[in-house]
Amino acid sequence: MSLNRRSFLGTGLALGAALSAPSALGQARPRVVIVGGGAGGATAARYIAKDSGGAIDVVLIEPGKTYYTCFFSNLYLGGFRDLASIAHDYGRLASQYGINVIHDLAVDIDREARSVALASGHALGYDRLIVSPGIDFVDGAVPGWDLTVQNRMPHAWKAGSQTQLLKAQIEAMREGGVFCMVAPPDPYRCPPGPYERISMVAHVLKERNPTAKILIVDPKEKFSKQALFEEGWGRHYPGMIERIGPDFGAANVEVRPDSMEVVIDGTPETVDVCNVIPAQKAGHIAGIAGLANDSGFCPIVPGTMQSRIDENIYILGDATIAGDMPKSAFSANSQAKVAAMQVRAALIGARAFPAKYSNTCWSLIDTGDGVKVGASYQAAEDKIAKVDGFVSQTGEDAALRKATFEESLGWYAGITADIFG
Amino acid sequence: MREELSLVLALALGGAGAGRAETHVEAIGDPVRGAEIWVYCSGCHEIGPEAQASIGPPLTGLFGRRAATVAGFPYSRSMQRAGQDGLTWTFETLDAYLENPVVLVSGTRMSFPGLEDAGERADLLAFLRQYSDKPSNIPEAAPTARAGDPELSEATLALAGDPGWGEYLSSECTTCHQRDGSDQGIPSITLWPERKFVLAMHAYKQHLRPHPVMQMMAGRLSDEEIAALAAYFGALGL
Numbered sequence: 067m068s069l070n071r072r073s074f075l076g077t078g079l080a081l082g083a084a085l086s087a088p089s090a091l092g093q094a095r096p097r098v099v100i101v102g103g104g105a106g107g108a109t110a111a112r113y114i115a116k117d118s119g120g121a122i123d124v125v126l127i128e129p130g131k132t133y134y135t136c137f138f139s140n141l142y143l144g145g146f147r148d149l150a151s152i153a154h155d156y157g158r159l160a161s162q163y164g165i166n167v168i169h170d171l172a173v174d175i176d177r178e179a180r181s182v183a184l185a186s187g188h189a190l191g192y193d194r195l196i197v198s199p200g201i202d203f204v205d206g207a208v209p210g211w212d213l214t215v216q217n218r219m220p221h222a223w224k225a226g227s228q229t230q231l232l233k234a235q236i237e238a239m240r241e242g243g244v245f246c247m248v249a250p251p252d253p254y255r256c257p258p259g260p261y262e263r264i265s266m267v268a269h270v271l272k273e274r275n276p277t278a279k280i281l282i283v284d285p286k287e288k289f290s291k292q293a294l295f296e297e298g299w300g301r302h303y304p305g306m307i308e309r310i311g312p313d314f315g316a317a318n319v320e321v322r323p324d325s326m327e328v329v330i331d332g333t334p335e336t337v338d339v340c341n342v343i344p345a346q347k348a349g350h351i352a353g354i355a356g357l358a359n360d361s362g363f364c365p366i367v368p369g370t371m372q373s374r375i376d377e378n379i380y381i382l383g384d385a386t387i388a389g390d391m392p393k394s395a396f397s398a399n400s401q402a403k404v405a406a407m408q409v410r411a412a413l414i415g416a417r418a419f420p421a422k423y424s425n426t427c428w429s430l431i432d433t434g435d436g437v438k439v440g441a442s443y444q445a446a447e448d449k450i451a452k453v454d455g456f457v458s459q460t461g462e463d464a465a466l467r468k469a470t471f472e473e474s475l476g477w478y479a480g481i482t483a484d485i486f487g
Numbered sequence: 488m489r490e491e492l493s494l495v496l497a498l499a500l501g502g503a504g505a506g507r508a509e510t511h512v513e514a515i516g517d518p519v520r521g522a523e524i525w526v527y528c529s530g531c532h533e534i535g536p537e538a539q540a541s542i543g544p545p546l547t548g549l550f551g552r553r554a555a556t557v558a559g560f561p562y563s564r565s566m567q568r569a570g571q572d573g574l575t576w577t578f579e580t581l582d583a584y585l586e587n588p589v590v591l592v593s594g595t596r597m598s599f600p601g602l603e604d605a606g607e608r609a610d611l612l613a614f615l616r617q618y619s620d621k622p623s624n625i626p627e628a629a630p631t632a633r634a635g636d637p638e639l640s641e642a643t644l645a646l647a648g649d650p651g652w653g654e655y656l657s658s659e660c661t662t663c664h665q666r667d668g669s670d671q672g673i674p675s676i677t678l679w680p681e682r683k684f685v686l687a688m689h690a691y692k693q694h695l696r697p698h699p700v701m702q703m704m705a706g707r708l709s710d711e712e713i714a715a716l717a718a719y720f721g722a723l724g725l
Contacts, residue, residue: 288625403659419655441630446514455630477662480673
C-alpha cells in the first residue's frame with residue numbers, strides 16, 4: 067500500500083504529539099529527531115515536514131539561533147556580501163512547516179533506548195534519528211594550535227564570529243604584512259574553500275594594502291580547481307601569493323601564537339595574520355554515539371544515507387564518508403533529500419525512488435570572475451560513485467566568468483530557500 | 488532555439504526503438520582482476536606514492552594528466568605532439584590507447600600490442616584509477632563509475648509522467664531553481680508546458696543546449712524521469 071501525503075493531511079495533527087516516548091509504526095505520530103540545523107539537517111527537517119503533511123513529528127535540535135552559512139562566508143571576507151546576507155534563522159521552519167525547533171545541544175545518543183540527551187538535561191525519544199553535525203577539528207592536528215588560541219589564529223571554518231574576527235584582522239594588517247593560511251589535509255569541508263578564501267583576501271589586500279603578501283602552507287600535493295585558481299591569481303594578484311607544498315616541508319608545520327610564528331619544517335616565519343584550518347573529523351556527537359569509524363567520519367549506506375552502524379540513524383553532510391561526494395553544503399542538501407524520502411518511507415509508507423546525488427561548487431576569484439566544478443553521483447554497491455562531471459576551463463572569456471558568478475548568486479538564493487524555507 | 492528544438496524533435500521521433508531506460512550505475516571494472524593484468528605493465532611502469540620513471544613513465548596520478556607531461560621523461564616525439572595537441576588521459580582515451588597504442592599515438596615508444604578484451608581493459612583501468620585523485624577531495628577528478636546510458640525511444644514524447652516521482656526528482660532542481668518561480672541568475676522552471684519542458688531537457692541531454700550543469704543533470708535522467716519532472720513542474724501551483 068502506498069500512502070500519499072494527502073491521506074495524512076489533518077489526521078496526523080489531530081493525533082497530537084506523543085511527547086514522552088517514541089511511538090511504534092502505525093500507532094501515534096512517529097517522531098524524527100534531527101541533530102544539527104545546517105545544510106543537511108535543516109533540509110531534511112523541511113522536506114520531511116513538507117512532504118508528510120503533519121504525519122511525522124519533526125524535531126530539529128540546533129544550539130544556534132542564527133545560522134551563518136559557510137558557503138559565501140568567503141565573499142563576506144572579500145567585501146562582496148555583508149554578514150546579514152549570510153545569516154539565516156529557523157523561524158519559517160517552525161511557523162510554516164510545523165517543525166519543533168529546539169535550541170539546545172545534543173550531548174549523547176542512547177541508541178538502545180532511541181533517545182537523545184540534551185545539554186539542558188532533557189531527553190527526546192525518536193523513531194528515526196538524523197545526525198548532521200558538520201565537522202570538528204582533530205586535536206593536535208597543528209601543533210601549537212587549539213581552540214584556546216583561535217582568536218590569535220582564527221580558523222573561520224565555521225562561519226560567524228570567527229569570520230568577523232578574521233576579516234577585522236585582515237583589514238587591520240600592517241602595511242606590507244604577511245597573511246598566512248595553514249591549509250588542511252584531505253578530507254575536509256569545502257575542497258575549493260581555502261583557495262577561494264585566498265582569492266578574497268588577495269582582493270581585499272590589493273585594494274587596501276597592495277604591498278602585503280600571502281603565504282599558503284599546504285600539506286597537499288594538489289587542490290581543487292588548482293589550474294583555475296593559479297591562472298586567476300597570476301592575472302589578478304601577480305606576485306602576491308606564494309604556496310609552499312609538501313615538497314618544501316608544509317606537511318610538517320607548527321604554530322606559535324604568542325610570537326605569531328609559523329614553523330615550516332623547523333624554520334620559523336613571522337606572520338601578521340594566521341588563518342589555521344586544522345584537519346577535520348565528524349562533529350563531536352557522531353563520535354560520542356559511536357557512529358564514526360577510525361577515519362573520524364561516519365560510514366553510510368550509499369542508497370539511503372543510513373548509518374552502517376545503526377539502521378535507525380541517518381547521517382548527512384560533512385560528517386559522512388560519502389564516497390566520491392565532496393564535503394559541501396550542496397552535497398549535504400542533496401543527501402538530505404534522499405534521507406528525508408527514506409525516513410518517510412520507513413515511518414509512513416511513502417514511496418521511495420532510487421537515490422540521485424549531485425554537487426556543484428562555485429568559487430569567486432575576483433570581481434566578476436566566477437568558476438565552478440560539479441558532478442553527479444549515484445549509489446554503487448559499496449559507495450556513492452561519481453558518474454559525470456564538469457569544471458570551468460582556464461582561458462574562459464570574461465562574459466562567461468561573469469555569468470558563472472551571477473549563477474552562484476542565484477544558487478545561493480535557491481539553496482538557502484531550499485534549506486530554511 | 489527553434490532549430491534546436493526541431494532537431495531534438497527529429498531525433499526523438501527518428502530514434503530507434505529502445506528498451507525502457509533504467510537509471511543505474513556500474514563499476515568501471517574490477518580493480519582486483521586489474522591488478523593481475525598489471526603484470527603486463529609493471530616491467531616498464533611503476534605506480535603508487537613512491538613510483539619513479541623507469542623504462543616507461545610513472546602512472547600515479549595518470550587520470551586527468553595531459554599526455555607527455557612527466558618532467559624529464561624522454562617521451563617519443565609522437566607522444567609529445569599528442570600532448571601539445573591536448574591529449575589528456577581519461578577513461579576514453581586510455582581505453583583507446585590500451586586497445587591498440589599506435590592507433591592513438593602512431594610513434595609511441597610503448598612496445599605493447601594492446602589488450603583486445605574490453606573487459607580486461609576496464610579492469611586494468613579500474614586498477615589504475617585507484618592511483619589518481621579521489622573525487623571527494625578534488626571534485627573535478629575523473630569518475631570512478633559509469634552511468635547506464637538510456638537512449639531515446641519513439642514513445643518518449645508520449646510518455647505520461649508520474650508526478651509523485653517527479654516530486655522527488657524535483658528536489659534536485661530546487662537546490663538552484665526556486666520553486667516559487669523567482670529568477671535571479673538562474674532561470675525559473677515552474678509552470679512550463681510539459682512538452683516544452685521535455686524538449687528542453689532532451690536538448691540538454693544531447694548537448695544541443697550548452698550549459699554544463701544542465702547537460703550533466705539532464706544527461707543522467709531517463710525518459711521516464713524527464714516525463715515525471717515535466718508532469719510535476721507543469722502542475723505546480725495549479
